[in-house]
Every structure is written in structure tokens, then in C-alpha cells.
Amino acid sequence: MSNPSEINGGSAVAMIGKDCVAIACDLRLGLQSVTVSGDFEKIFQYGGNFVAFTGLATDVQTVSTELRQKHALYEMVEERSMEPNTAAHLVSSMLYSRRFAPWFVGPLVAGINSTTGEPYVCSFDSIGSMDVSHDFVVTGTATNQLYGMAESLYEKDMSPEQLFETISQTLLCAADRDAITGSGGLVYVIEKNGKVTKKLLKSRQD
Amino acid sequence: MSNRYDSRTTIFSPEGRLYQVEYAMEAISHAGTALGILAKDGIVLAAEKKVSSKLLEQETSAEKMYVLSKNIICVVAGIDSDASTLVETARKMALQHFATYDEEIPVEVLVKRICNVMQGYTQFGGLRPYGVSFIFAGWDSSQGFQLYQSNPSGNYTGWLATSVGANTTSAQTLLKQEYKPDSTLEEACDQAMLIMSKTMDSSALTSTKLEFATIKASSDGAEYNVYKPKDIEPLIEKVKSTTQ
Amino acid sequence: MDILLGIRTQNEVLLITSRSLARGISVLKSDDVKVLECNKHTALAFSGEPGDTTNFVEFIRANVRLYGFQNKQELTTHAVASYARKELATSLRSRKPYQVNILVAGHNGTPELHWIDYLGTNVTLPYAAHGYASYYVLSTLDRWWTETLTLEEGLELARKCIDELEKRMPIDFKGCNIHVVDQNGVRLHE
Numbered sequence: 001m002s003n004p005s006e007i008n009g010g011s012a013v014a015m016i017g018k019d020c021v022a023i024a025c026d027l028r029l030g031l032q033s034v035t036v037s038g039d040f041e042k043i044f045q046y047g048g049n050f051v052a053f054t055g056l057a058t059d060v061q062t063v064s065t066e067l068r069q070k071h072a073l074y075e076m077v078e079e080r081s082m083e084p085n086t087a088a089h090l091v092s093s094m095l096y097s098r099r100f101a102p103w104f105v106g107p108l109v110a111g112i113n114s115t116t117g118e119p120y121v122c123s124f125d126s127i128g129s130m131d132v133s134h135d136f137v138v139t140g141t142a143t144n145q146l147y148g149m150a151e152s153l154y155e156k157d158m159s160p161e162q163l164f165e166t167i168s169q170t171l172l173c174a175a176d177r178d179a180i181t182g183s184g185g186l187v188y189v190i191e192k193n194g195k196v197t198k199k200l201l202k203s204r205q206d
Numbered sequence: 207m208s209n210r211y212d213s214r215t216t217i218f219s220p221e222g223r224l225y226q227v228e229y230a231m232e233a234i235s236h237a238g239t240a241l242g243i244l245a246k247d248g249i250v251l252a253a254e255k256k257v258s259s260k261l262l263e264q265e266t267s268a269e270k271m272y273v274l275s276k277n278i279i280c281v282v283a284g285i286d287s288d289a290s291t292l293v294e295t296a297r298k299m300a301l302q303h304f305a306t307y308d309e310e311i312p313v314e315v316l317v318k319r320i321c322n323v324m325q326g327y328t329q330f331g332g333l334r335p336y337g338v339s340f341i342f343a344g345w346d347s348s349q350g351f352q353l354y355q356s357n358p359s360g361n362y363t364g365w366l367a368t369s370v371g372a373n374t375t376s377a378q379t380l381l382k383q384e385y386k387p388d389s390t391l392e393e394a395c396d397q398a399m400l401i402m403s404k405t406m407d408s409s410a411l412t413s414t415k416l417e418f419a420t421i422k423a424s425s426d427g428a429e430y431n432v433y434k435p436k437d438i439e440p441l442i443e444k445v446k447s448t449t450q
Numbered sequence: 451m452d453i454l455l456g457i458r459t460q461n462e463v464l465l466i467t468s469r470s471l472a473r474g475i476s477v478l479k480s481d482d483v484k485v486l487e488c489n490k491h492t493a494l495a496f497s498g499e500p501g502d503t504t505n506f507v508e509f510i511r512a513n514v515r516l517y518g519f520q521n522k523q524e525l526t527t528h529a530v531a532s533y534a535r536k537e538l539a540t541s542l543r544s545r546k547p548y549q550v551n552i553l554v555a556g557h558n559g560t561p562e563l564h565w566i567d568y569l570g571t572n573v574t575l576p577y578a579a580h581g582y583a584s585y586y587v588l589s590t591l592d593r594w595w596t597e598t599l600t601l602e603e604g605l606e607l608a609r610k611c612i613d614e615l616e617k618r619m620p621i622d623f624k625g626c627n628i629h630v631v632d633q634n635g636v637r638l639h640e
Contacts, residue, residue: 037573058539058570069301076273307529314519348523
């Protein structure tokens, strides 16, 4: 376990529904096999944009605070809110600025464009390569398990309620097959009308 | 007018004065009036905008009101371009503090740091001082709501109500008359509007000539509100109806 | 390896640290104190590479005090922890990173405990442990810790942990100091 991205563990997933998006993460923070904390949230809110960071926890904290700074400055200077695609490009350029000494994080961006009303999800590698998706994106130590669950459960144009069920099951079942992901989950469902629902999921505490 | 002791910013005159700093303050006394009133549940800032031409784009961003962080706003009197670089510095300082300590910068800490920057230009040679005065309004968890005023020398002072700019003398007189120690933010807004209506050069009070902002208590500390022209109209109407 | 435990009780935080200071195969000191008072209401407990540890925590303390003098108001425990985390995270990507693990304990109205490792991972926890000791005591703490522990119950739980460590640790760590951080500040519990 000398891979920095797999020391602390953790995973996240985001999905597009009809006029809504959902983003979810687990709550575990560990040091290899030892669980240190069971309420380490990996999703951060920047205005209407939700960004999940998985990977090395210290870099999760560093990059999320740096993004908080850049987002706040953007909103003060531009005097308008930041759109999800803008947030995604910002994340991308922040990561690429450390091309030769990367932050060991795997971010996801989820949000709804305030002018077009289009849902938006995007994932990244640790040096900022963007992958904009029309259905779902996954990241973290349970990436493979999440892909399997999402591929089999995902349907087009789900309602916010259906989307919540789908993303929750995807996360929980994937976490069951990854020893360093779990200790509960956190789900945000973001709707076009601006409604945001935050729900905590209970799961095995081992 | 000019003499031997004002060619450099850093040279005292025989009377112990720094002329360049005083000239900077003179520049401010020609700016549109700005004022701030501290209420028990918030702070109001108001400013007069000098409209030079009707061809001037009015819909663009506020000229004098700036947000420095979630908990601090300010109003500017003086040279706008000087102000905007200081505002940029202030915003970065506030964000740096938030990133390091995960807490909003205390108001006086930010004011002190900005004033230290301004003071530097009155002591180190070659550059002119900043030609701006700020009125800072902010909230923090240890000191609550605070109102400060700075000037180009780098001095700052805390106030219950204060003003700067062209008609500051008459505004100060009115503030002394009108100020009530335990007024609410709503009452303070009305007072601010009334004083602006009496001190402004133009006869008719319009939203195009005014800027207005408040900071008040919220569930997670403080929230600011920089008024749009349409939000200012009701306040003007209210003042008109009470004064008639 | 040194023992570093923290237990948050209802009104205070307990810091339990081993008293031995060993280098190689020799014990150099059996009354070592691994806790530093940062400001009146915040304490730092530390372990790791000798030299790095004292240098790092004294640097943090100096800067926390400087902030207090300059700004006429003290940093909160939360702010101290964030600042220490930032220094560790910055150091991690330098030529020679600080190899220091710390616990930040404080009381600003409510008791607060932060766990920060040498990577700069900062988490707020009800109870925390660094190093090998964590393998022995986390299960005990999981079983017995509750939200409403009194000081006496907290000390009893600390006793349970120390007993377990004395039984299972392969080295003699010369007993433990227990520091209590409450609304009156930091004190060494006799």
C-alpha cells in the first residue's frame, strides 16, 4: 500500500437524472486497514456546484480549500455565480498546474447550469484530464465496483426520488465489496428548481 | 501652494507635516459622500455616486461598494482605481486567512493589515500614497458588528456612525443629531437615506445616484446585501413620504 | 513508538502520552512530557521523529502566540488545528518533510479534539490515537466511549487503555502523563 491514492480509502459517484443530478460519497477515513474516522465527508459545496474529492485525505483537504478560495474570489470579482462547467475547468487547471508533482485526488463535479438548466457531471484523473459524462461518473478505491453497480442500475431520465435510490444502492453495494470504502454514505440530490436534499446513509461500521 | 517639502512623500515639513498625505486626503474630500451607521443588529453603508454623463453605463457593477469576504464589506471614497487594487489585496488577505485558519478573518485584523499597506506608502520613498478612505463594515464572532474608517496615512478608527467625502461636515452634523444608540438596522437604513437626501448635491434623490449595502446577522454569522437600483427605490420612497 | 491518545469527555479533553524517551535500544528519559501548551485553552500532543517534533510544535506555538499579540485576540482551537495542518501539508511536499503526528486538544466553550498526521490529514474526533498504540486501544475506546463521560469516567477509560497497553506493548513505556484541557486551561493530572 505505497500508492498514496489508496492510503486513506474512499469513493464517490455522481449521476444525471431528469432535471436533476445526484452526487454521493462514503464517510470512511482510514490509515490503511485502521478506520480513523466514520464521518469524513468528501463532498464540498461551492455555491450551486458540488465537488467530491477522493484519494489522499491531506490533498483532499488542501485542494478543497484552494478551490473554496478560488470560487469565492470568482464570485466576488465576477459578481455572478459559477456554472458547473466553469467549476470543472477550474478544477482541471488547478490539477494540471501540479502536473509534475500531482495532488493525489480524484475529483467529481456535479451541478445544474443555471441558464440552460442542463445537469452536468464530470470526473477527472489526478492531473486534471476531464471526462464529461451524459450518465454517471465514479471515482475512488471502489471505482471498479461502482462501475459495475452503476452500469446495471442506471436508467435514463430518472426522477429525483428514483435517482436517490439508484445512487444510494450503487454506493452501498460497491462499498460492501471494498474494504477501505464504507462507514456510511452521504448523498446530495440537486434539482433544477434549486432544491438540494442532503441525506445520510447508514451502513456497516467495519 | 507648492513648496520644498511636498515633492517627496517621505519628507516632513518643518511644522512636522507630510504634505503628500494631506493632499491625498484632500483628494478624498472631493469624492462623493459615503457614510456608515452601526445598528444593534447590523450595519448600513450608503454612498453618493457622481454621475458625470447620462451616456455612462449605469447597469454595470457597483462602483463604491465592495465585498471583501463573507463577513466584511466596505465603501470607498477617493480615487477608484487606487481603491480597486487595495480591494483586490484585501480580498486575497481575507481568503488567505480563511484558507489557513478555516475561520473568517476578524474585521479589525483585516482593517489593520490594509492600513499597514497604506502606511507603507507614507514612509518609503518613490511612490505616492493611496488616495482613498474606506469605511469598513463587518462582523466577527469575538467582536460582533464593527464599523471602521481608514485614511491615506494608514490610520484607522472605530465608529458608531461615520462619513467621508465631499459633504462630510454636514453629514457628520446630521449623524450626531440622528444617531440613536440602540436603533435597529431598518431604522439605521432610514436614517442613512434621510442623511443622504439632505447632503447630496443633486436636488432629486434617485437610485442611479446612490449605492447602498447592509450587513446583518444570519444563521451562520453574517450576511451582506449590496442593493440593486430597484431595491433602493422603496427606501427613497419611504424618505420622500416622511419628509413631506 | 510513543503513545499518543486523546479522549474527549463531556467538559474536557484528556491527552495521554507515554513518559519514556528512547533512542535506539536505550531509554534516555522516563519523565518525558510530550504535551505543549499552545495558548491558554489549546494543547498540542506530539510524536514522531525526535528533533522534528519539538521544532515543529514550538514553531506552531510561536506563531499562534504571535497572532495573539498582533491581533489582540487568540486563535481558537479549530484555527490552531487548521494552521498546524496547513504547515504539515506544505512541509509534506518540501525537500525534507516534518515527520510529526499531533493531537490538538482545546476548550472554546466546548471541548474539541483534532487528530492530525504527518501528511496533514486533519479530522475532529471524539477519541483518537497515533502510532502502534492505536492498534491496541481503538477497540477499547469504541466499546466504552460515550458522549456524556464525566472527568472521572474519562480517567477510568484512560486507565483501561493504559492497562491494555502495559499488557500488550512489547516495550516498557514508563507509564503515562495525563493532561486535562478544560475551560480553565491545560493542566497535568496527578
